[in-house]
Amino acid sequence: MEFKGTPLKDKDIKEKKVFYVDWHVKANYAWDCGIALSYFFEGLKNGKIYGRSCPKCKRITLPPRMFCELCFHPTDKWVLLKDTGRINTFSVSYLNWDASRREKPQVPAVIEIDGASEGMGILHLIAHPEKIEWENLDEVLKYIKVGTKVKAVWKDEKEREGKITDIKYFIPIKEEK
Amino acid sequence: MIEKIDKFDKIKILKGEKVGWHRYTYGNGEEIFFKNLIDKKFFASKCKNCDKLFIPTRIYCEDCFEEINEFVEIKELPYIYSYTFLFKDLEDNDLKEPEIVVFLKWENVEGGLIHRLKETSIDEVEIGIKVEPVFKEKREGNINDILYFRIKK
Amino acid sequence: MQKVAILGAGLTKFSRRAKETGKELAFYAAKMALEEAGLEIDDIDAVVCVSAPDAFDGVHMKGEYLSDGCGASKKPFMRSYVGGGSGVFGIINGWYHVASGTFNTCLVVAEEKMSSSMPHPQGIFNAIYDQFLERPLGVNLLWIFSLEMQRYMAVHKIPLELIALVAVKNKKNAIDHPCAQEGIPGNYTVEEILNSEIMCWPVTRLMVSPVTDGAAAVVLASYDFAKKFGKENIWIEGVGWCLDTSYWTNRDLYYPRYVEYAARMAYEMAGIKDPRKEIHVVEPYDPFAYKELHHLEGLLLADKGEAPRLLEKGFWDRDTLNGIPSSPSGGLLGVGNPIAAAGLMKVIEIYWQLKGKAGKRQVKREIRRGLAQAWGDLMQVGTVVILGK
Numbered sequence: 001m002e003f004k005g006t007p008l009k010d011k012d013i014k015e016k017k018v019f020y021v022d023w024h025v026k027a028n029y030a031w032d033c034g035i036a037l038s039y040f041f042e043g044l045k046n047g048k049i050y051g052r053s054c055p056k057c058k059r060i061t062l063p064p065r066m067f068c069e070l071c072f073h074p075t076d077k078w079v080l081l082k083d084t085g086r087i088n089t090f091s092v093s094y095l096n097w098d099a100s101r102r103e104k105p106q107v108p109a110v111i112e113i114d115g116a117s118e119g120m121g122i123l124h125l126i127a128h129p130e131k132i133e134w135e136n137l138d139e140v141l142k143y144i145k146v147g148t149k150v151k152a153v154w155k156d157e158k159e160r161e162g163k164i165t166d167i168k169y170f171i172p173i174k175e176e177k
Numbered sequence: 178m179i180e181k182i183d184k185f186d187k188i189k190i191l192k193g194e195k196v197g198w199h200r201y202t203y204g205n206g207e208e209i210f211f212k213n214l215i216d217k218k219f220f221a222s223k224c225k226n227c228d229k230l231f232i233p234t235r236i237y238c239e240d241c242f243e244e245i246n247e248f249v250e251i252k253e254l255p256y257i258y259s260y261t262f263l264f265k266d267l268e269d270n271d272l273k274e275p276e277i278v279v280f281l282k283w284e285n286v287e288g289g290l291i292h293r294l295k296e297t298s299i300d301e302v303e304i305g306i307k308v309e310p311v312f313k314e315k316r317e318g319n320i321n322d323i324l325y326f327r328i329k330k
Numbered sequence: 331m332q333k334v335a336i337l338g339a340g341l342t343k344f345s346r347r348a349k350e351t352g353k354e355l356a357f358y359a360a361k362m363a364l365e366e367a368g369l370e371i372d373d374i375d376a377v378v379c380v381s382a383p384d385a386f387d388g389v390h391m392k393g394e395y396l397s398d399g400c401g402a403s404k405k406p407f408m409r410s411y412v413g414g415g416s417g418v419f420g421i422i423n424g425w426y427h428v429a430s431g432t433f434n435t436c437l438v439v440a441e442e443k444m445s446s447s448m449p450h451p452q453g454i455f456n457a458i459y460d461q462f463l464e465r466p467l468g469v470n471l472l473w474i475f476s477l478e479m480q481r482y483m484a485v486h487k488i489p490l491e492l493i494a495l496v497a498v499k500n501k502k503n504a505i506d507h508p509c510a511q512e513g514i515p516g517n518y519t520v521e522e523i524l525n526s527e528i529m530c531w532p533v534t535r536l537m538v539s540p541v542t543d544g545a546a547a548v549v550l551a552s553y554d555f556a557k558k559f560g561k562e563n564i565w566i567e568g569v570g571w572c573l574d575t576s577y578w579t580n581r582d583l584y585y586p587r588y589v590e591y592a593a594r595m596a597y598e599m600a601g602i603k604d605p606r607k608e609i610h611v612v613e614p615y616d617p618f619a620y621k622e623l624h625h626l627e628g629l630l631l632a633d634k635g636e637a638p639r640l641l642e643k644g645f646w647d648r649d650t651l652n653g654i655p656s657s658p659s660g661g662l663l664g665v666g667n668p669i670a671a672a673g674l675m676k677v678i679e680i681y682w683q684l685k686g687k688a689g690k691r692q693v694k695r696e697i698r699r700g701l702a703q704a705w706g707d708l709m710q711v712g713t714v715v716i717l718g719k
Contacts (some may be wrong), residue, residue, distance in 0.1 A: 003509050004358040005343030005544070006205070006350060013200075018349055019211055019318045020202045022448075023388065027195040029461075037462050038189045061580070063463055069575050089484065089583060091476035092531035097468055098197075099450040105531075108473045110481075110579050121579040123464050123473075137531050146484040162189060164463050191462055197453045199388030199446045204351030237357045239398040242371035244361070 036064045039078065041162040047154055049081045051116045062116040081115030083152040085170070088112050088121045090144060092137050105134050111150060111170055126150060127169035148172050203318075206235035209248050211318040217310075221286050223247040230286040254307045254329055255281035258289060262299060277302060279326065295325040302328075331429040335556035335563040336717070338367030338549040339678040344511040344666030347445035348543040352387050353399030355545035356441045359671075360401050363437065363547040368559070374549070375433035377402035379409045380420035380440045382669035382706075385454040388446045400439040400547075412573070413458075413706025414615060416440065417546070417673015418713035422569045424550045425715075434555045441545040442668035451541050458708055472530040472538070478583040478709060479532055479620040485584040486635030488623075490532055494523035495641050496619040497537050497663050503648055504660020506690035509675075511542055511666035523619075537619040542666035546674035548681070564684050567699065568602070568716035570595030578708045589628030589703065589712035596701070596714040597630075605630050609716070610697035611683050612654055613676035615705040616661040625703055626656060628712065648693055655693040658683060673704030673713070680717050 012018045033041060036052060040063065043050040052064035056071040060079050067074050090109035094102050110121040126144060127133070134140050144150075150170040160166040203211055206222070210233040213220045221230040222245045224238035231238070236245050263276040277297060282289035294302065295311075308326040316322035340362025342348075342355050350358070356379070364371065379400045384392040393409025400407075410416065410423045417440050424438035444451045455471040482488065497518065504515035518536060526536040556563045572591035574581065581587075593605070602608045614625035623637035631654060632640055640646060645653035659665055659679035662672050680700035682688045699718040705711060 001362075001508070003341060003343050004362070005345060005348050005355065005509075007343060007345030007512055008202070008347045008349050012349075013347070018202055019208045020200055021319060022198060022200050024198040025195070029193045029195070031191045031193065031461055033189040033191055033462055041189055041462075061577075063460075063577070063579075065577075069577065088579075089477045089481035091473055091480055091533075092528070093470060093473060093476070094528050095452075095470045095472060095530055097453060097456055097470050099452040099470070106468075108467070108469070108477065110477055110583075119580060119582055123459075123467065123469075123579055125467055137528065146480065163191070163466060165466050193461055193465065195457070197385075198448050200448050201388065201446055202347070202349050202351065204354045205349060206351070206354060208349075236354060237361075237399070239401075239403045242357075242361065242364070242401045244357075 034066070036066045040064050044164070044166040045160045045162040047157065047160070049083055049113060051079045051081050051120065053077045053079050059117045060115070060120065062113055062120040062122060079115065081113050084173070085111040085113040085150055087126070087144060087146055087148045087150060089146055090126060092140050105137060105140065107134060107140055107144070109170070124167060125169045127153070127171050129171040129173070143172050149175050207233050210234040214322045215316045215318050217312050219251045220248050221251050221283070223249050232283060232286050232288045232290065251283050251286060253284060254309050255283045255289065256307050257302065257304055258282040259304065260294070260302050275299060279308070281308060281326065292323060293325045294327065296327040332431055333553040334425050334428045334566045335551050335553065336548055336566070336681050337369070337551050337556060337559065337563070338363045338365070339681055340366065340547040341509050341675060341678060342545045343509050344542045344544040344668060346511060346541060346543070348443070352389070352392070352396055352441050352443040355443065355543065356396050356399035356439050359441070359545035359547040360399070360437060360439050363549050367549040369435070369549060371401045374401060374405065374435050374437045376406040376427050376436045378420055378424045378427065378436060378438045379407065380411060380416035380423070380438070380670045380674070381409065382411060382413055382416055382442055383454065385457070386447050386451055386669070387443045396439070396441055401437055412711045412713065414617060414669050414673065415571070415704040415706035415711040415713040416670035417675065418677060418702055418704035418715050419571065420670070420674055421548065421566070421677055421715045422571055422713060424548070425566050425569055428550050428552050434552045436550045437547060438550060438674070439545065439547040440671040440674035442671050443543045444541045444668060445543050470530065472533055474578070474709065475618050476530040476533045479618065481583045482620055482624055483532065488635070488638045490524060491520050492638035492642060493620045493623070494520045494537065496616065496622045497523045499641070499647065500616060500622070500657050500661040500663040503658055503691065504664025507660045507665050509544070510660060510664060511540055514540055514666060515660060515664045533618060539617045539662035539667035542668040544666060544668035544671045546671045546678055548674065548678065562685070562719065564681050564717050564719060566715060567718040568596035568598070568600030570599070570714040572712050574710045576708050576710060578710070581709070583709060585634060586624055586628040586705070586709070586712060588710060589625055589705065590630060592712035592714045593629045593703070596716050600716045600718070602716070606654070609654060609699055609701045610695065611658065611680060611693055611700040612656050613659060613661070613679050613700070613702040614656060615673065615676070615703055616657055616663050617667055619663060621705070622657060622661065625705060629701065629703060629714070648691065651695050655695065658688065658691050658693050673702070676704065677702040677715055677717070684717060684719050
């Protein structure tokens, strides 16, 4: 069997052995947040996390949504949740959005928020409880694991904009026995 | 129970942008067309099965689905197959002078090129008339190596 | 529903950046498939094209753009897309075309040209995340995989070394694949895999499949059409597909239930009651090392949490006699990952294995039925196809 294809090396492009054309485009978007997230973001501006309950399956959903996608039924009530939670899973990232390397790692995590149904998580970042920035992987693993309790750290009230970043990050906290 | 929406000032909009750009290799087919533009020549592919000629060059005939490896120079000038006039730019501002965009074809060749027509006034533009290319001084193997086309006098 | 056979398959070389345009890659793969099937383009009644986000190739309406390279000019044409699941989804879509009796033959082509996106395709992937709740955090594609891998390991207490073994196995298997991307296959040790650059712990560089350009194609035909050929045909015995909710942070990522639902649908169609006895070779989707194990459990070929322990015992090795060889091709980790074409490459591997044409990659045990599975989107879709002699 003969397989076709011409793999190129970086220098084929650099030395212009192969012809190419570049295209830069700027595309700007203005997304309507929708009913549910608009209310949710207003809540964040006021330092509160809201979920929404489904009258059929009784789930308290987070992120809140106007219809429960499992029952396919409209949700009906806003529920004020706590700003603490538990780490469902986490990672220690040495990459930026464009695949360039970071010197100090970032810790994204899925956090199950207290007050919402079990397993209702949101994506956010975990910071070092005192220094904020993590030094390296080993330091992260000393403080957190799956199941660690965490608490949100909010921006100052006047700096909040009604965005997910109104919560700066979550930090690990000691459990009360 | 569907919530009634009456507080429109509370509905939010989030702004964002798409980042990143693209680098396209011409591929085995079109590279031949663009390389020859550097020498101010127009090349077409010839399918050995059905004898059809294609501009720009490509390495397969889409009708016969056979590989093409014959490329011939087209020496004749193209003619205007269709045209349009532009009065505004992409940001909706008025242009000082209308621009002419043409779709050019070559006799007995499938396909063609879109380009701009200059040194021409609107009333001179007519379907069927022949045009000639005006090339850049320094050419790189790009569609803009042709600055524009103009009517052959 | 009519029975559907595979008459021919085609594959291009996989590379980090191919000189060919997407159309040309699609043409090479499609032509090769037609040649193996002994058919001309006029014998093809319909064409299905699968390709992942338009944003990778940087071309709008990618299906239409690729259509002439897929031989679809002036033919009924459909493009479908479920992210990485597309490769197998293409077979399912093509299967429908023929099984419904609407067409006698269908050409399925999968293509991906990720190298066009700059500075790196990962940037394009970020649009998969929610624009309100996730992108403002500065997300990277790898986060979602490392989060899933961490959960899988934590719930079942799986040591990293066992996950790394998948990369060792697949990169070794791929040494024998003629299309494998340069620099990807190799004889690695577990230590080398674990000590490679940390991308997004616990994911290291050698546990991730590369960015790839490539294309694959398959010719499908109805029972009556295939009979004319008289050769031993390979049949599609079952298909299954399932999509889970896009609220991925609300799902427990340790188990891909959508893969299980898709697998059950395929097993029922194929009349399979005991998959562990009736599936003899498997190609689960492996964009990351842990994903192969994750999917093998979702396919019900191993109990939850057991796939890594079986890996240690050699159960999934290519030359096993009592186990089920898994990713004999070398998978995405070994051959390359041109999103949509990768899934179809796996289907083609099962096809070549069943025909005895896999060369040095041919598995040792006797096989009569194989399964290929692909996954995609936001940890969402499972697509499964079962082939048999």
